[in-house]
Amino acid sequence: MERYDAVIVGGGVIGLASAWRAQQRGLRVCVLERGEAGGGATRAAAGVLAPDPETPGFTALARCSAELWSAFAEELGDVGYTRCGSLVLAFDEQELGEGWLDGAACRALEPGISPDCVGGLLLDADAQVDPRRVVGELVQRLDNLRTHADVVDVTPQSVELADGSRIEAERVVLAAGAWVARRLARRLPIRPVKGQTLRLRGRLPATRIIRSEHVYVVPRASGETVLGATIEDVGFDETTTDEATALLLRQAMRAVPAVAELELVEAVASLRPRTPDDGPLIGEWEGFLVAGGHYRNGVLLAPITAEAVAALLAGDEPPPETDPFDPRRFEV
Numbered sequence: 001m002e003r004y005d006a007v008i009v010g011g012g013v014i015g016l017a018s019a020w021r022a023q024q025r026g027l028r029v030c031v032l033e034r035g036e037a038g039g040g041a042t043r044a045a046a047g048v049l050a051p052d053p054e055t056p057g058f059t060a061l062a063r064c065s066a067e068l069w070s071a072f073a074e075e076l077g078d079v080g081y082t083r084c085g086s087l088v089l090a091f092d093e094q095e096l097g098e099g100w101l102d103g104a105a106c107r108a109l110e111p112g113i114s115p116d117c118v119g120g121l122l123l124d125a126d127a128q129v130d131p132r133r134v135v136g137e138l139v140q141r142l143d144n145l146r147t148h149a150d151v152v153d154v155t156p157q158s159v160e161l162a163d164g165s166r167i168e169a170e171r172v173v174l175a176a177g178a179w180v181a182r183r184l185a186r187r188l189p190i191r192p193v194k195g196q197t198l199r200l201r202g203r204l205p206a207t208r209i210i211r212s213e214h215v216y217v218v219p220r221a222s223g224e225t226v227l228g229a230t231i232e233d234v235g236f237d238e239t240t241t242d243e244a245t246a247l248l249l250r251q252a253m254r255a256v257p258a259v260a261e262l263e264l265v266e267a268v269a270s271l272r273p274r275t276p277d278d279g280p281l282i283g284e285w286e287g288f289l290v291a292g293g294h295y296r297n298g299v300l301l302a303p304i305t306a307e308a309v310a311a312l313l314a315g316d317e318p319p320p321e322t323d324p325f326d327p328r329r330f331e332v
């Protein structure tokens with residue numbers, strides 16, 4: 001029987017990044033992915049790296065991971081990482097807050113935004129990365145990645161695949177995204193929240209991420225523009241809908257009218273893994289290591305999660321910013 005130091009169930013951005021960091025510590029790691037690597041939520045993600053202030057613990061975690069991103073991206077090569085900043089637009093005077101720019105100042109920064117914009121907030125620290133290119137680079141660096149390997153059962157020291165074969169490991173890491181509690185670990189408090197994004201081709205007259213209340217527009221240097229994202233509480237439904245496509249296009253055109261001139265090339269739907277407090281689960285749980293529940297921020301949080309998983313697998317202390325995200329915090 002095959003045996004590894006660690007088997008990681010799930011080849012999304014979290015599982016792949018964790019495997020890479022663990023491998024760099026000299027561990028023998030195998031990633032098992034039931035479809036294609038990065039084919040889950042990672043494929044739908046826009047790659048916005050925006051440490052939105054939420055709870056104090058989350059903000060510290062998100063800021064720390066955002067700081068790790070530039071070195072993480074540099075190690076991987078050209079993955080479209082750029083600290084482009086965001087401009088959050090307001091269309092109503094009542095939305096304006098302290099420190100917001102007026103409409104003219106916004107248009108001086110980003111001439112492509114709508115003439116109806118009355119003001120905006122500049123967030124210089126925001127960055128973006130192309131999650132699909134991140135996956136491509138990670139895949140090339142992994143010694144043992146098995147795709148089309150559907151894990152049907154897990155114990156803390158072994159996994160069983162749909163073809164009946166078993167693989168043993170010192171540790172089993174659960175990184176199966178929104179699907180982890182469906183079949184593998186039913187008591188883990190992670191549930192799916194659907195999101196849809198659109199990919200368009202053609203150069204947009206914008207350099208920053210343009211955000212408004214309902215949409216974000218992500219112009220990439222490659223000439224791709226990503227529009228996101230819906231938030232739909234509909235269980236394990238991963239279908240794209242014409243309604244969502246129309247809504248995202250309409251809202252994006254309201255923010256940046258030239259979106260109307262771009263060619264729609266792809267609509268994607270996937271499931272975000274959500275926990276009861278919207279914070280991730282990183283750490284020990286019933287004999288497993290869990291790296292999941294990253295909800296809307298899995299790409300942003302990949303570098304710090306990978307550091308934590310690799311440290312825990314190697315018997316070291318994880319970064320202290322991950323302490324509040326102990327998977328056992330919901331147990332009574």
Ligand SMILES: Cc1cc2nc3c(=O)[nH]c(=O)nc-3n(C[C@H](O)[C@H](O)[C@H](O)COP(=O)(O)OP(=O)(O)OC[C@H]3O[C@@H](n4cnc5c(N)ncnc54)[C@H](O)[C@@H]3O)c2cc1C
Nearest residue numbers: 010012014034040041042047048151177195297298299300
């Ligand atoms: C529309 C949308 C937009 C988003 N935009 C952003 C963004 O801009 N910035 C950001 O930071 N985050 C964003 N996110 C969130 C981000 O995509 C997720 O938090 C992140 O992908 C979670 O990574 P993961 O590896 O845990 O899950 P996933 O990427 O879903 O990967 C889990 C993998 O596990 C595999 N798997 C499941 N069950 C099994 C099994 N039994 N056996 C083997 N393999 C299995 C799946 O096939 C999948 O590939 C977005 C998400 C969505 C849906």
